[in-house]
Amino acid sequence: MTxxxxxxxxxxxxxxxxxxxxxxxxxxADRSRPVVxxxxxxxxxxxxxxxxxxxxxPLIWLALAAVSPTQDLIQGPFSFFSSGTVQWENLGIAWxxxxxxxYLLNTAALALGSMVATLFISTTAAFVxxxxxxxxxxxLSGAILATLFIPGIVSLVPLYLTVRDMPxxxxxxxxxxxxxxxxxxATAFNVLIISRFLESIPAELYEAARIDGAGAxxxxxxxxxxxxxxxxxxxxxxxxxxxxxxxxxxxLVLPNPDNQPVSVALPRLxxxxxxxxxxxxxxxxxxxxxxxxxxxxxxxxxxxxxxxGVKG
Amino acid sequence: xxxxxxLSRSAVRPANRASGLTRRWRRARPGLVALGIALPxxxxxxYFSWGPIVSSLIMSWQxxxxxxxxxxxxxxxxxxxxxxxxxxxxALNTVYYTVLAVLFGFPVPLxxxxxxxxxxxxxxxxxxxxxxxxxxxxxxxxxxxKFFYEPSDxxxxxxxxxxxxxxxxxxLNSTAMAMPSIVLETTWAGAGSAVIIYIAALTSVPSELYEAAELDGAGIWKRVWHVTLPQMRGIIGTMLLLQVIGTMQIFTExxxxxxxxxxxxxxxxxxxxxxYAFIRVDYGAATALSVLLAVVLAxxxxxxxxxxxxxxxx
Numbered sequence: 001m002t003x004x005x006x007x008x009x010x011x012x013x014x015x016x017x018x019x020x021x022x023x024x025x026x027x028x029a030d031r032s033r034p035v036v037x038x039x040x041x042x043x044x045x046x047x048x049x050x051x052x053x054x055x056x057x058p059l060i061w062l063a064l065a066a067v068s069p070t071q072d073l074i075q076g077p078f079s080f081f082s083s084g085t086v087q088w089e090n091l092g093i094a095w096x097x098x099x100x101x102x103y104l105l106n107t108a109a110l111a112l113g114s115m116v117a118t119l120f121i122s123t124t125a126a127f128v129x130x131x132x133x134x135x136x137x138x139x140l141s142g143a144i145l146a147t148l149f150i151p152g153i154v155s156l157v158p159l160y161l162t163v164r165d166m167p168x169x170x171x172x173x174x175x176x177x178x179x180x181x182x183x184x185x186a187t188a189f190n191v192l193i194i195s196r197f198l199e200s201i202p203a204e205l206y207e208a209a210r211i212d213g214a215g216a217x218x219x220x221x222x223x224x225x226x227x228x229x230x231x232x233x234x235x236x237x238x239x240x241x242x243x244x245x246x247x248x249x250x251x252l253v254l255p256n257p258d259n260q261p262v263s264v265a266l267p268r269l270x271x272x273x274x275x276x277x278x279x280x281x282x283x284x285x286x287x288x289x290x291x292x293x294x295x296x297x298x299x300x301x302x303x304x305x306x307x308x309g310v311k312g
Numbered sequence: 313x314x315x316x317x318x319l320s321r322s323a324v325r326p327a328n329r330a331s332g333l334t335r336r337w338r339r340a341r342p343g344l345v346a347l348g349i350a351l352p353x354x355x356x357x358x359y360f361s362w363g364p365i366v367s368s369l370i371m372s373w374q375x376x377x378x379x380x381x382x383x384x385x386x387x388x389x390x391x392x393x394x395x396x397x398x399x400x401x402x403a404l405n406t407v408y409y410t411v412l413a414v415l416f417g418f419p420v421p422l423x424x425x426x427x428x429x430x431x432x433x434x435x436x437x438x439x440x441x442x443x444x445x446x447x448x449x450x451x452x453x454x455x456x457x458k459f460f461y462e463p464s465d466x467x468x469x470x471x472x473x474x475x476x477x478x479x480x481x482x483x484l485n486s487t488a489m490a491m492p493s494i495v496l497e498t499t500w501a502g503a504g505s506a507v508i509i510y511i512a513a514l515t516s517v518p519s520e521l522y523e524a525a526e527l528d529g530a531g532i533w534k535r536v537w538h539v540t541l542p543q544m545r546g547i548i549g550t551m552l553l554l555q556v557i558g559t560m561q562i563f564t565e566x567x568x569x570x571x572x573x574x575x576x577x578x579x580x581x582x583x584x585x586x587x588y589a590f591i592r593v594d595y596g597a598a599t600a601l602s603v604l605l606a607v608v609l610a611x612x613x614x615x616x617x618x619x620x621x622x623x624x625x626x
Contacts, residue, residue, distance in 0.1 A: 024429055024430050024514070024522070025426070025429075025430055025522060025532060025535050025536055025539070025540055026430050026532055027522070027523075027526055029526075030532060031432075036532070040430070043427065044431070047424070047427060047438065048437070048438065048441075051438060051441040051442055052441065054445070054500065055441040055442060055443075055444040055445055055504075056441060056444060058445075058448075058453075058456060058457075058460070059444070059448070061468070062456055074466070075466070076466055076471065077460075077462075077466060077467065077468040077471055078468075078471065117356075120352065121352055121353045121356050122353075124349050124350060124352060124353050125350060125353035125357075127349065128346050128349050128350040128353075132345070132346040132349070134343035134346040134347070134350075135343060136343065137346075140350060140353075140354070143357065143362065144353075144357055144361075147357070147361050147362070147365070148613065148617065149610055149613045149614055149617065150365055150606060150610060150613070151557065151561065151605070151606045151609040151610065151613065152561065153561050153582060153585065153602050153605055153606055153609070154364075154365060154368050154599075154602050154603060154605075154606035155361070155364035155365050155368055155602075156585065156589075156602060157368065157371070157585070157589045157595055157598045157599050157602060158363070158364035158365075158367040158368045158371060158599065159360060159364040160589070161367070161595070162359060162360065162363055162364055162367070166359065167359070167363065182356060182359070182360055183360040185356050185360075186356050186357050186359075186360040186361040188361075191353075215345070216345045216346065216349060217345075217349070220349070244449060245449055245450050247450065247451055247564045247568075248563055248564060248567075248586075252590070262449070262451075263449055263450070263451040263452075264451075266451050266452065266455060267451065267455065267568055270455055278455075279459075282452050282455055282456055285449060285451075285452050286448060286449070286452050289447045289448070289449060290444075290447055290448075292447075293443075293444070293447040297440060300443070300447070301439065301440075301443060301508055304443065304446070304504075304505045304508040304509065305508050305509055305511070305512035
């Protein structure tokens with residue numbers, strides 16, 4: 001918890017009022033000086049305008065373009081509705097004929113399945129390594145953490161061949177969601193951060209449970225899982241975000257359009273449909289993540305601040 | 313029974329040392345239950361992590377024959393990819409991309425984070441807005457920006473530039489501008505998460521340092537320069553390494569924006585791997601190139617881990 005607590009930005013802490021204000025660069029003495037006040041005010045307005053243009057601008061443009069006729073978009077990028085029509089049917093066409101709804105469902109299934117697989121694999125591995133500590137635990141954690149040093153690129157081609165023809169089992173996962181779910185679960189970084197969290201739980205808790213007659217599974221279920229909920233939430237969210245953004249891997253292992261996520265389907269749609277429908281399809285694909293972000297803002301930003309060590 | 317056990321235990325060992333307890337427990341339990349719980353993880357890591365890594369090393373020495381046994385070809389694959397006339401261009405493009413990404417993508421998020429962390433009120437709006445592009449799925453962002461980059465007078469960016477009398481610029485259509493255009497989009501898409509990470513790191517700068525600097529008469533800018541930035545050294549180094557590791561493996565953006573064109577100006581190393589493996593179906597060459605790239609990146613990964621370890625301790 002200490003790491004999470006420390007990494008959480010000041011403005012995200014709920015107990016802001018109780019805490020003594022941590023000071024920043026500009027002291028309250030500075031703040032009372034008119035020069036500083038004016039510059040901060042000007043700076044705030046300038047930065048806010050720039051952020052609005054850069055952050056919100058493209059999204060608003062897309063929202064307007066999604067309901068514009070192709071003709072207007074070609075005539076000029078800011079001549080929205082110059083022909084006087086708002087084409088709401090763009091959205092319907094993209095949803096029905098472009099099958100955006102279908103692809104979004106696939107995307108959600110891929111993301112949720114990746115999350116479940118990742119949480120299951122990472123938690124059990126971290127639990128064995130940090131709590132049960134069998135004699136071969138060091139070997140296991142070494143083998144998992146060593147993959148942190150090895151860039152993903154090295155295994156791209158053999159991983160594809162593995163998924164196409166699983167060794168020993170002789171089955172192919174191509175065109176099944178398992179081809180995305182299972183490799184996503186083998187992310188060593190998640191084991192690392194869950195392990196660190198479990199290490200911070202006092203060992204007396206586990207010992208007390210064991211004396212009360214709880215087995216390993218019971219300890220995992222009744223002590224570790226409830227206590228680790230915050231960190232599991234972060235890992236789950238990061239997995240969903242990563243899965244939602246992925247393009248190359250699903251492109252390789254899901255050649256059947258019926259199974260593809262929206263990220264793989266959109267470039268193909270873009271080649272086949274007219275501009276207005278294309279923009280409507282982009283807008284619909286954008287809607288879900290943006291709405292999720294607005295609802296789970298706190299978690300998103302906390303996840304982002306923890307992901308300082310995730311990428312790579 | 314449990315009460316009795318607890319009593320006898322505390323009598324035997326009054327000092328409840330955590331490590332002693334778990335060690336004792338380990339001895340008491342056979343590893344079979346642990347093995348059962350770890351089994352799914354072991355299988356997943358064997359199949360999807362270690363298996364591919366090992367077979368990548370093996371395949372780079374082989375010439376895989378479809379349906380038959382692969383023959384060993386020694387260094388042939390490595391020689392082949394290293395002498396491929398396309399390699400210098402792809403390598404240069406990748407390094408160029410990485411350098412541009414650092415130049416574009418580094419100062420802005422850092423400055424934004426320092427600014428936002430000074431705000432007493434409404435800092436939330438600023439960081440939320442800065443993070444918004446990160447939420448946009450990359451493929452959506454790429455297709456949208458591709459339209460923005462329309463090279464004619466009526467392109468979105470060109471008509472904005474037209475207002476101030478610049479342009480029209482060719483953007484993705486010229487060999488000189490294609491790569492900077494791609495980097496501009498990836499910077500837009502990624503800056504938000506860097507801002508959030510920096511803001512988080514800024515909260516751990518000790519207040520005493522600012523107070524001491526202020527008492528010594530250092531102005532606000534001097535404090536930023538002599539206190540904030542040195543204190544952020546660790547996280548800045550980490551972010552730099554992460555960015556290098558990440559950008560050296562860039563694929564989706566050049567693939568969807570330009571397909572590597574115009575005239576291979578945006579073809580990256582990972583796109584070469586993709587071409588070898590999935591267009592020419594030469595798995596030996598593809599893995600040889602990935603292994604070479606991975607060796608270079610592994611150095612960065614090791615440096616990154618050493619750095620973060622030091623950073624998280626301090």
